[in-house]
Amino acid sequence: MVSRSEWNELHPGMRVRLGGLCQRSGLLRLLHRTRGWVRRDLRVLAYHRVLSVADPDRFDFDLDLVSTSVDGFRRQMQLLGRRFHPMSLGQVVAALEAGQQLPAQAVVVTFDDGYDDNHRFAFPILRELGIPATFFVSTGHIDSGLPYAYDWLVHMILCTQARELAIPALGLAEPLPIERRARRLLAQRVLDRLKALDVAAQEACIARLEAAWGMPRVAGHPDCRPMGWAQLREMHAAGFEIGSHGVHHRMLAKLPREELEAELRESRTALERELGTPATTISYPVGGVGAFDDEVVRATRDAGYQAACSYICGTNPLRAINRYALYRLPVERHMDANWFTAMLTLPELVGYPSSNREG
Ligand SMILES: [Zn+2]
Structure with a gap:
């Protein structure tokens, strides 16, 4: 299976061209108007970070988590405001519970993880344009200032002075390439393989590298930090929905039962305690x-949750919506405006294959 980075490197051109062709031919506008007649589904966009990276070669964290630049995000939200019906996930759930029909062009904007650029850059644009959104945050990271574990792994592989990468649990022992692009591809390959392990083994691998390379995870990286509770309270007070993304960003299916339940319960309790409203x-x-x-x-x-998002690519047919495994459409850094429009209009053709997109 190709990694996310390799896929991005190989395939953006085709989708950019396809998106451009559809846009120039007027096909997208026609399909946008007519699609709702034959296909009634809910589209949920998935973002991680909104950040303008001036020089990707000098960015020391995971570039694949940067969904779009600040200007790109503004353009995307303007398009949603003009042609779609943006809703928060909570509004969608309320409508479904009440047996109401969703608008034909319903789209939900979601963010995973809780990076502080969500507050600095995405939030003011969303507020200005009146676009509702749902922010899923890992509550154990909020206010910690610490980079997220997977992002720290990428950072270590990009920046270590060591010459070899050895992860016995993955059967990996190989020289570290000098060239940064090759290191990014290696980091992505390591991440993909790491995620097959159970959570305890994943955390042990990362801790082992931190110790071996003398790179403990510390706060204070301006390019990679979570939001604080004050920022989340401000967004919540402005009407934005804050949902759970677990406590420690652990893969729930790879946890023992009690820890799985604790992640679900404690993240919900923390959100209710800090924001005054239970997360649904x-x-x-x-x-x-x-x-x-x-x-x-x-x-x-x-x-007690009423809906849950996966990171599997797709849209959600309203007649058979699976509320606890909602498909999403990941927004990626390589998408230009035409591609973004085409993805929303023709998600079956222009979205990413789900196996390569994870958040
Ligand atoms: Zn995540």
Whole structure:
């Protein structure tokens, strides 16, 4: 299976050209108007970070988590405001509970993880344009200032002075390339393989590298930090929905039962304590096929959540909506405006394959 980075490197051109062609031919506008007649589905956009990276070669964290630049995000939200009906996930759930029909062009904007650029850059644009959104945050990271574990792993591989990468649990022992692009591809390959392990083994691998390379995870990286509770309270008070993304960003399907339940319960309790409103929605950390299963879905429902997002690419047919495994459309840095428009209009053709997108 190709990694996310390799896929991005190989395939953006085709989708940019396809998006441009559809846009120039007027096909997108026509399809946008007519699609709702034949296909009634809910589209949920998935973002991680909104950040303008001046020089990707000098960016020391995971570039694949940067969904778009600040200007790109503004243009995307302007398009949503003009042609779609943006809703928060909580509004969608309320409508479904009441047996109401969703608008034909319903789109939900979601963010995973809780990076502070969500507050600095995305929030003011959303507020100005009046676009509702749902922010899923890992509550244990809020106010810690610490980079997220997977992002720190990428950072270590990009920046270490060591010459070799050795991760016995993955059977990996190989020289570290000098060239940064090659290191990024290696880091992505390591991440993909790491996510197949159970959570304790994943955390042990990362801790082992931190110790071996003398690179303990510390706060104070301006390019990679979570939001604080004060920022979340401001966004919540402005009407934005804050949902759970677990406590420690652990893959729920790879946890023992008690720890799975604790992640679901404690993140919900923390959000209620800090924001004064119980969280009713969650996105499963990482969110791909290995990140949640039937047991996770049952535990999520039992913990009181009313809807849950996966990170599997697709849209949600309203007649058979699976509220505890909602498909999403990941927004990626390589998408230009035409591609973004085409993805929303023709998600079946222009979205990413789900196996390569995880959050
Ligand atoms: Zn995540």
